[in-house]
Amino acid sequence: MTVKSGYSPLTRSGFGAELDGLDLARLDEAMVDEAMDVFHEAGGLIVIRDQGHIEPADLLEFVTGFGTPEGNEKYDPGFLVPGYPDVLRIGNTKENGRYTSLFIQADPPPLLWHMDDSFRHPQPVGSCLFCLRTPPEGGETGFAGMTAAYEGLPEDVKERIASIRTVHSYNHLNELLRKKNPHRPPLGEALLAQFPPIVRPLVARHPETGRKSLYLPLCHIESVEGLEKAEGEALLKGLQEHATGAAYTYMHRWRPGDLVVWDNRCTLHAPTPFDDSRHERLMYRLTFGGRQIAGF
Template identity: 30%
Template sequence: MPMHVRPLTPTIGAVIEGVDLAQGVSADLAAALRQELLKHQVLFFEGQDLTPVQHRDFAARFGALHTHPLYPGVPEAPELFTLDNHAGNPTDNDAWHTDVTFIETPPMGSILHARLLPPNGGDTIWASMKAAYEALSPTLRSFLETLDAVHDFARGFPQRGIVANAAGADKHAQALAEHPPVLHPVVRTHPETGEDALFVNFGFTERIKGLRRKESDAILHMLFEHVTRPEFQVRWRWTPNAIAFWDNRITQHYAVNDYLPARRVMIRATILGERPYHRSRRPAEALAAE
């Protein structure tokens, strides 16, 4: 059966049918999936009964993998990590965020596999930051393109937070020391498509460099609200063994926390990306690659 792509909205999201990822991913299939990812920003696959090793190997087709400094790894494939949420370990992902923007080279993508689902609820929502950017006025877009923002590990993973407590004080302190705040452009140019998109998120963006705190807070608050508009979104209702593969460079997502005290277990692979830039301030390494 040939691969079939079924778009879910005109803006973001598509279901990939006719593909069994457990059979392995050829170079041709990986290239085809990358093109669909660039077009739709998040891809969904249903009925994919992958082992953690198969999950890891699928993700590794698209780049080197990131190992999270706090979440528990998977024994068979330690590059992956488990999100196991229930009444005794509620989720901390019920806020809009882009994954791991607290490092210099944030992920190009993430691949999430549904292993155990609650009887009801537990959906995930993705939003297109390209659509969010394009919906702003040209004057505001021009202003934002000149700005950089601070992304901070400590904002997303505070010392007394759920994940920090589960990881332990020593592990959190080590992760904090290894991840000082970093600067990224407020508007990012996608390195493969050349599209511009907002690149600030509630989860990790602490402030805008060069502005007074009240100015920064006001602009970030407006942008954090703006990106949640329904027309930028696709909502995915998980089914057993479904997979979501999203382009982390141009999306945000939100795990809907409506299923407790039921249990929800997901496994994630995170694919490293490149240093973000805006076309007006392109780094030397990006120019050399062209």
């Protein structure tokens, strides 16, 4: 079986690929390598459907081909799949009135496009979600391809932003979320000390492919080095508008058995809300580490 003969692009810019004919319960090294090649060629997003029969061990084995699974020590152990501490349950499932999965309700639009934890170093280089249960509507996940978006910029804009650096801050994100949800507490001293603001390039070079992409999780960026606040904000907002345009974005409507893997170094993602009072959603999530973006 050749994976490359069985995949189709998910956007007109070529960002994202859906792979056909893969059975993750019968993995071999060549399949993982080929899936990895498509993953990189497609700018860091693959979708594999109809895997409802696989076990957490299959998922773990597949994802290990992409990077080193990160632990979930910061989460309630009750949210982890028994025997698989690298696999976190995300959703709104409950037992005896207690959540058995990590529930984070998404805000209504505008979408909160982001790259996970860009405010820490090393950052997670990718994640995957595997769908077990999904509501009939809502609960989708949006993805935006930052390599294709960068390549689609006019040359004069590429030149203008070539050496710009931005300041990423967990506190900035938290304050932004607090505006929408005043019950969310401010970051305490310990978290502020653990996650001081860090500087990142606006144009990142991918360590595996060498391709450039926009590094633009706007909700994490508190300022642009060397620019006045308003000028920096206008620049980033304009770039985000371009980068989350139809050509570069894909909205995944989940079905049980879907697996989606994304590269956190060159894609944005965003959740959408669903009616959690009426419906259940359950995903397995694995996050993996690896080589960081160049220039950092």
